[in-house]
Amino acid sequence: MATERKALPVIHKTRCTGCGWCVAVCPPHVLSLDVERWKKFSRLHDEAGCTGCSKCAVKCPFDAIAMVKTA
Numbered sequence: 001m002a003t004e005r006k007a008l009p010v011i012h013k014t015r016c017t018g019c020g021w022c023v024a025v026c027p028p029h030v031l032s033l034d035v036e037r038w039k040k041f042s043r044l045h046d047e048a049g050c051t052g053c054s055k056c057a058v059k060c061p062f063d064a065i066a067m068v069k070t071a
């Protein structure tokens with residue numbers, strides 16, 4: 001069965017500051033902060049659980065999240 005989801009957030013690692021706002025605002029808690037080479041950034045750890053609501057992209061103060069259509 002295809003899901004109803006229309007878009008997924010794509011996080012730009014270079015723009016992301018790891019502030020955590022998107023993690024806090026995500027209703028199903030599918031975003032988490034990750035660390036790579038001492039730099040924190042947000043990661044979508046559960047694509048299937050994302051509803052495509054765009055709240056994370058709207059909340060990000062650094063314009064680091066783009067909603068990309070999946071269908």
Ligand code: SF4
Nearest residue numbers: 026050051053054056
């Ligand atoms: S689009 Fe919505 S459900 Fe998906 S990661 Fe962003 S806030 Fe969470």
Ligand code: SF4
Nearest residue numbers: 016017019020022060
């Ligand atoms: S709100 Fe934006 S800058 Fe902050 S952790 Fe999320 S993607 Fe990164």
